[in-house]
Amino acid sequence: MFFTQRSRFSVKLRVVAVVTGAVAAAALFAGSPANAQAAKPYDHKDPYKSGCGNSARAVKTAKIKSxxxxxxxxxxxxxxxxxxxxxxxxxxxxTMSGSIKVYAQDGRYDTFSYKAGNGGRHWGDMVWANNMCAWGSATAQWGGGRGGQNGSGTTAKACG
Structure with missing residues (x-):
C-alpha cells in the first residue's frame, strides 16, 4: 500500500484525536457527580408523605440566630x-421565609425553600445517609431581610 507523507500524518492525527476524545469522555463520565453519588430511593422526598417521619427522632439540635x-x-x-x-x-x-438544607457526607444534599405560614414549622426533603455523617442548615428572613431581619443556623454532624 502506498502512503504519502501527508496521508500518514493525517491518519496519525485522526487516531490521536479519537483516542484523546475517548479518554476525555471517560474522564468526564467517571468524575461526574451523577456517577459518583447516585440518588437513593428516598432522596428528595417528603419525610411525612413517604411515612419515614412517623417514627423519626431528632439527632442534633441547634439555634437559628440573627x-x-x-x-x-x-x-x-x-x-x-x-x-x-x-x-x-x-x-x-x-412570618419568616427562607431555605432548609440537609447534607450527606458523600456529597448528596437537598435544598427546600419555605414561605411564611404553617405556624413557623417547616421541614425539607430527605437524603439517604445510612452509615455516614449528615448535617443540616437553615436560613430565615422577615420584613425584607434588611437591617438584621435575617438569621441562620447549622446543626453539628451526626454520624451513624
Missing amino acids: RANGTIGTIKLMWSGKCKTNWTEIKVGS
Missing part, C-alpha cells in the same frame, strides 16, 4: 431508622 436579634428559632437534624434518611426541620416565626 446577629441583630439573637435566637429566632431552632433547627433539628432528623433521622428515620426505618428509611435510613436524614432531613432538617425548623421552628421559626410564622
Whole structure:
C-alpha cells in the first residue's frame, strides 16, 4: 500500500484525536457527580408523605440566630431508622421565609425553600445517609431581610 507523507500524518492525527476524545469522555463520565453519588430511593422526598417521619427522632439540635436579634428559632437534624434518611426541620416565626438544607457526607444534599405560614414549622426533603455523617442548615428572613431581619443556623454532624 502506498502512503504519502501527508496521508500518514493525517491518519496519525485522526487516531490521536479519537483516542484523546475517548479518554476525555471517560474522564468526564467517571468524575461526574451523577456517577459518583447516585440518588437513593428516598432522596428528595417528603419525610411525612413517604411515612419515614412517623417514627423519626431528632439527632442534633441547634439555634437559628440573627446577629441583630439573637435566637429566632431552632433547627433539628432528623433521622428515620426505618428509611435510613436524614432531613432538617425548623421552628421559626410564622412570618419568616427562607431555605432548609440537609447534607450527606458523600456529597448528596437537598435544598427546600419555605414561605411564611404553617405556624413557623417547616421541614425539607430527605437524603439517604445510612452509615455516614449528615448535617443540616437553615436560613430565615422577615420584613425584607434588611437591617438584621435575617438569621441562620447549622446543626453539628451526626454520624451513624
